[in-house]
Amino acid sequence: xxxxxxxxxxxxxxxxxxxxxxxxxxxxxxxxxxxxxxxxxxxxxxxxxxxxxxxxxxxxxxxxxxxxxxxxxxxxxxxxxxxxxxxxxxxxxxxxxxxxxxxxxxxxxxxxxxxxxxxxxxxxxxxxxxxxxxxxxxxxxxxxxxxxxxxxxxxxxxxxxxxxxxxxxxxxxxxxxxxxxxxxxxxxxxxxxxxxxxxxxxxxxxxxxxxxxxxxxxxxxxxxxxxxxxxxxxxxxxxxxxxxxxxxxxxxxxxxxxxxxxxxxxxxxxxxxxxxxxxxxxxxxxxxxxxxxx
Numbered sequence: 039x040x041x042x043x044x045x046x047x048x049x050x051x052x053x054x055x056x057x058x059x060x061x062x063x064x065x066x067x068x069x070x071x072x073x074x075x076x077x078x079x080x081x082x083x084x085x086x087x088x089x090x091x092x093x094x095x096x097x098x099x100x101x102x103x104x105x106x107x108x109x110x111x112x113x114x115x116x117x118x119x120x121x122x123x124x125x126x127x128x129x130x131x132x133x134x135x136x137x138x139x140x141x142x143x144x145x146x147x148x149x150x151x152x153x154x155x156x157x158x159x160x161x162x163x164x165x166x167x168x169x170x171x172x173x174x175x176x177x178x179x180x181x182x183x184x185x186x187x188x189x190x191x192x193x194x195x196x197x198x199x200x201x202x203x204x205x206x207x208x209x210x211x212x213x214x215x216x217x218x219x220x221x222x223x224x225x226x227x228x229x230x231x232x233x234x235x236x237x238x239x240x241x242x243x244x245x246x247x248x249x250x251x252x253x254x255x256x257x258x259x260x261x262x263x264x265x266x267x268x269x270x271x272x273x274x275x276x277x278x279x280x281x282x283x284x285x286x287x288x289x290x291x292x293x294x295x296x297x298x299x300x301x302x303x304x305x306x307x308x309x310x311x312x313x314x315x316x317x318x319x320x321x322x323x324x325x326x327x328x329x330x331x332x
Contacts, residue, residue: 064233101163109166116146117173126178129307135180144216152189157210180307187258192219193265193286200327209265209286220263222254222313232282237315239270239283250318260311261299263289284326293318
C-alpha cells in the first residue's frame with residue numbers, strides 16, 4: 039500500500055489511460071511508490087550491503103508484559119474456538135465459511151487484531167497477530183486468508199499508516215466489531231501492475247468527490263466485504279497531477295456489482311470476487327493519504 043502515500047498527487051508520470059506500457063514506465067511507477075526515507079532501517083538490507091548493524095537487533099525488544107498477557111489470553115480463546123467450533127473439512131467441502139463462524143470470530147475480536155484499542159480493536163503486536171493467523175489457518179486456511187486480507191491489505195492497515203484521525207474514528211470501530219474489508223487492485227488483462235491500471239476516478243464538478251468506474255478481479259473478501267480499499271487512476275488536469283489513488287468505498291454504494299464469486303482448487307472457502315464499479319460516487323473525504331485539495 040505504499041502507493042497511497044502519494045495520493046492524490048499521483049505516483050509519477052503515467053500513461054493517460056490504462057493499457058500497454060513500457061518496462062520503463064512500469065518501473066517509474068514502482069520506484070515512485072517507494073518510501074522516501076528509511077525511517078526504520080532494515081538489518082537484512084544492511085547485511086546485504088556488507089554492513090553488520092548489530093545495533094538494529096540488539097538488545098532484543100521486550101514486549102510490554104500487560105499487552106503480552108492480554109494477547110496470550112486472546113490466543114487461548116481463539117485456539118479453543120477454532121478447534122471446537124469450526125469444522126475445517128466442512129468449509130473445504132462446502133466451499134464457504136458459515137455465517138456462525140464469522141459471528142464467532144467477531145465476538146472474539148479477531149477482526150480487530152491489528153486495530154488500536156482506542157478504536158475498539160485488540161492492538162496486537164505483529165508477533166501475536168501472526169500467531170493468531172497460524173492458529174486459524176491450521177484449522178482451515180480460508181479463515182486465515184479472510185482475517186489477513188481484512189486487516190493487512192484491507193481498510194485497517196492503510197488507515198493505520200496513512201489515514202486521517204477522522205477516517206480512523208469513522209471506519210475502524212466498525213471493522214473491529216466484525217464488518218469485513220477487502221482490497222481491490224487487480225484487474226482483468228492488467229493483473230496487479232499499477233502502471234496499467236484501467237479503473238478511473240473522475241472528480242465531480244462540484245468537488246465533493248469522485249465517480250469510480252472499472253472492474254476488479256481476484257478481490258479477496260470481495261463477496262462479503264462491507265468496506266473496500268479501491269485503487270483507481272485520477273485523470274491529470276491543469277490543476278491536478280493525477281495518478282493512482284486509494285479510496286475507502288462503502289460496498290453497498292449504488293453502482294457496485296459483484297459479478298462473480300471466483301472458485302479455486304484450494305482455499306475453497308475463500309470469498310473472492312469479480313467486482314464492477316459503474317459511476318460509483320466516493321466522497322472526497324474517503325481518499326486515503328490525501329495531500330492536495332480535491
